[in-house]
Amino acid sequence: MDTLDDERDALALGEAECLRLLDTAAIGRIAFTEGALPAVQPVTFVRDDREIYVPTHRGSAVAAASRGAVVAFEVDQVDVDTRTGWNVTVVGPSRLITDPAEVCRLDxxxxxxxVPSGAHCYVGVQVRLVRGRRIGPRPATTAGAPGLSSAGAGLPS
Structure with missing residues (x-):
């Protein structure tokens, strides 16, 4: 095993931290079903309360597949050199938003x-299931350190 692997750990994130991280990303990926097969597309987005909004155009695959279907939405940030980072996934029902007043509000x-187009609309993804994890340095512990005992609260053994 690589030394880097020994020094990293995965930590599950709570919902509040997941939503905070979601709001820091500029690009996400929406996963949906297209022709009975899984499909994933990078998209711009914004979150407003418990819904994620993805601008698209009416003829897009995302728009066609997002009429009540359950979809997944993912964002992440990764440092390839240190192999650290985080990811957040949201799962929920989707809806196609074409009402001119709501499109104007979202605009x-x-x-x-x-990809700009004349007849744009939005796909809304309800935030129902939220999961995330952070991969980073393993927290320092005193267990196993020379001269220290994990049972002795850091006192020499």
Whole structure:
């Protein structure tokens, strides 16, 4: 095993931390079903309360697949040199948003489609299931350190 592997650990994140990290990302990935097969696309997005909004155009695969279907949405940040980072996944039902008043409200949140088109709309993903993890340095412990006992609260053994 690589020394780096010995020095890293995975930590499950709570929902509040997951939502905070979600809000720091600029690009996410939406996973949906297309033609009975899994599909994943990178997208721009914004979260407003318990819903994630993805701008798209009416003829897109994401729009076609997101009419009540359960989808997944993922964001991450990774340092490839240290092999550390975090990821957050949200799962929930989706809806296609085409109502002009709601599209106008969402346009006001400052997010635009990755590929501009005339007839844009949004896909909303309800935040139902939230999971995340952080991979980083293993916390320092006194257990097993020379001259220290984990039972002795750091006193010499």
């Amino acid at each position: 006001g949140l400052g997010i635009g489609p990755w």
